[in-house]
Amino acid sequence: MFKKILIANRGEIACRVIRAARELGVRTVAIHSEADRECLHVKLADESICIGPNPASESYLNIPSIISAAEISGADAIHPGYGFLAENTYFAEVCESCGITFIGPKKESIEKMGDKIAARELMMKSGVPVVPGSEGSINVDDPDIYKLAKKIGYPIIIKATAGGGGKGMRIVVTEEALKNAIVMAQAEAKAAFGNEDVYMEKYIEEPRHIEFQILGDQKGKVVYLPERDCSIQRRHQKLLEESPSPFVDSSLRKKMGKAARHAAEAVDYVTVGTIEFLVDKHGHFYFMEMNTRIQVEHPVTEIITGIDLVKEQIRLAAGERLSFDSKDIEIRGHAIECRINAEDPDRDFIPCPGKISRFINSGGPGVRVDTHIYSGYTIPSFYDSLIAKVITFGSNRNEAILRMQRVLKEFKVEGIKTTVPLHQRILDNDYFHKGDVCTDFLPKHIFGA
Numbered sequence: 001m002f003k004k005i006l007i008a009n010r011g012e013i014a015c016r017v018i019r020a021a022r023e024l025g026v027r028t029v030a031i032h033s034e035a036d037r038e039c040l041h042v043k044l045a046d047e048s049i050c051i052g053p054n055p056a057s058e059s060y061l062n063i064p065s066i067i068s069a070a071e072i073s074g075a076d077a078i079h080p081g082y083g084f085l086a087e088n089t090y091f092a093e094v095c096e097s098c099g100i101t102f103i104g105p106k107k108e109s110i111e112k113m114g115d116k117i118a119a120r121e122l123m124m125k126s127g128v129p130v131v132p133g134s135e136g137s138i139n140v141d142d143p144d145i146y147k148l149a150k151k152i153g154y155p156i157i158i159k160a161t162a163g164g165g166g167k168g169m170r171i172v173v174t175e176e177a178l179k180n181a182i183v184m185a186q187a188e189a190k191a192a193f194g195n196e197d198v199y200m201e202k203y204i205e206e207p208r209h210i211e212f213q214i215l216g217d218q219k220g221k222v223v224y225l226p227e228r229d230c231s232i233q234r235r236h237q238k239l240l241e242e243s244p245s246p247f248v249d250s251s252l253r254k255k256m257g258k259a260a261r262h263a264a265e266a267v268d269y270v271t272v273g274t275i276e277f278l279v280d281k282h283g284h285f286y287f288m289e290m291n292t293r294i295q296v297e298h299p300v301t302e303i304i305t306g307i308d309l310v311k312e313q314i315r316l317a318a319g320e321r322l323s324f325d326s327k328d329i330e331i332r333g334h335a336i337e338c339r340i341n342a343e344d345p346d347r348d349f350i351p352c353p354g355k356i357s358r359f360i361n362s363g364g365p366g367v368r369v370d371t372h373i374y375s376g377y378t379i380p381s382f383y384d385s386l387i388a389k390v391i392t393f394g395s396n397r398n399e400a401i402l403r404m405q406r407v408l409k410e411f412k413v414e415g416i417k418t419t420v421p422l423h424q425r426i427l428d429n430d431y432f433h434k435g436d437v438c439t440d441f442l443p444k445h446i447f448g449a
């Protein structure tokens with residue numbers, strides 16, 4: 001086991017990793033920007049180091065500063081959390097060449113899954129179903145794209161090869177709109193990822209987003225855990241997640257879980273990762289992408305399986321073997337997570353940083369809140385707007401929903417605007433109660449209502 005882990009992240013996920021490390025008896029080093037001096041992760045860690053000014057490019061993305069901090073503090077491993085450098089092959093490589101363990105998969109696995117076109121090809125070769133689409137990146141000057149789009153059948157979706165967070169996507173309903181959509185998606189992809197490559201896929205109508213948590217050890221064993229349903233999204237970004245999915249029965253779970261395991265095995269996957277699928281109303285499922293890191297929504301899986309995924313991730317990175325199989329896992333009850341963002345619902349959800357004058361947390365049976373905020377804390381404007389994850393457990397889905405409704409009434413963040421009222425509307429919705437949700441639930445049933 002490691003002696004000291006440096007956490008190359010901030011906020012709630014940095015707190016989550018520090019807590020896991022402490023329970024494993026491992027010391028922790030927090031890094032922070034100047035703006036984050038008062039952030040909770042800095043207070044929770046055994047040691048902390050300021051690594052630079054406020055913009056992420058000069059602090060949480062500054063590889064030389066992070067590596068220096070690890071060397072100065074004597075950390076033998078780095079946990080990247082999610083976002084920032086978590087899926088950066090170069091960072092994983094630098095860690096390795098400095099003799100520091102990157103708590104994540106091998107750099108080759110990140111590389112293979114990081115390019116969505118290459119990942120699609122690899123999945124097809126491995127027998128994992130993918131959405132019908134173009135073989136490689138597409139270009140407006142190529143006359144064949146119109147033929148291909150027709151063959152796939154409208155509507156289609158244009159997606160960025162380097163995509164993430166729903167950026168660089170355009171849905172195209174008619175041939176006339178195709179050219180313009182490609183140009184727009186390329187421009188957005190270039191601005192967001194520095195790579196303008198885009199490809200096309202069939203747009204699956206009214207799909208669910210269902211994903212599988214997988215774990216792999218260094219001896220080549222891979223297991224999958226029960227699915228998470230992340231269909232409640234705003235602009236292709238997840239808002240509320242639950243496990244198990246109200247749509248998936250045990251036979252579909254087994255089929256999809258096995259496909260997820262094959263996908264991970266195809267890249268010799270080690271530690272924790274997620275295989276994301278789109279599922280249509282007939283239960284046909286298609287590989288969408290793999291996230292080669294711990295995910296925001298991991299707690300719902302922890303709650304229904306009793307497995308601490310962050311501790312497992314650290315153990316697996318340290319070379320320990322997986323001690324269980326997928327068939328040993330029982331689903332216990334139901335879990336729901338609401339992502340609470342500092343955003344203003346009355347102004348198109350623009351980020352709403354500022355001082356939290358008062359924070360009253362919820363509690364009671366079956367409640368978990370992962371957060372870095374406290375009364376008097378000022379949310380800086382430089383980073384992600386996620387301020388808390390509220391997770392409830394119930395012996396069944398209905399109890400988890402009722403509990404979440406109770407918890408969100410108690411949970412008070414004063415001084416800034418948050419997405420709590422939006423979650424309350426979702427939780428009150430009849431379609432949501434019936435589990436009748438797909439990725440366009442919000443425009444259809446909440447904003448369109």
Ligand code: ADP
Pocket residue numbers: 131157163164165166167201202203204205207209233236237276278288289439
């Ligand atoms: P990102 O990496 O930007 O998060 P993903 O490929 O994971 O992109 O897709 C994010 C979301 O976009 C999905 O959860 C789904 O809502 C929507 N989406 C992506 N591809 C398709 C598709 N082929 N058909 C329908 N919806 C899609």
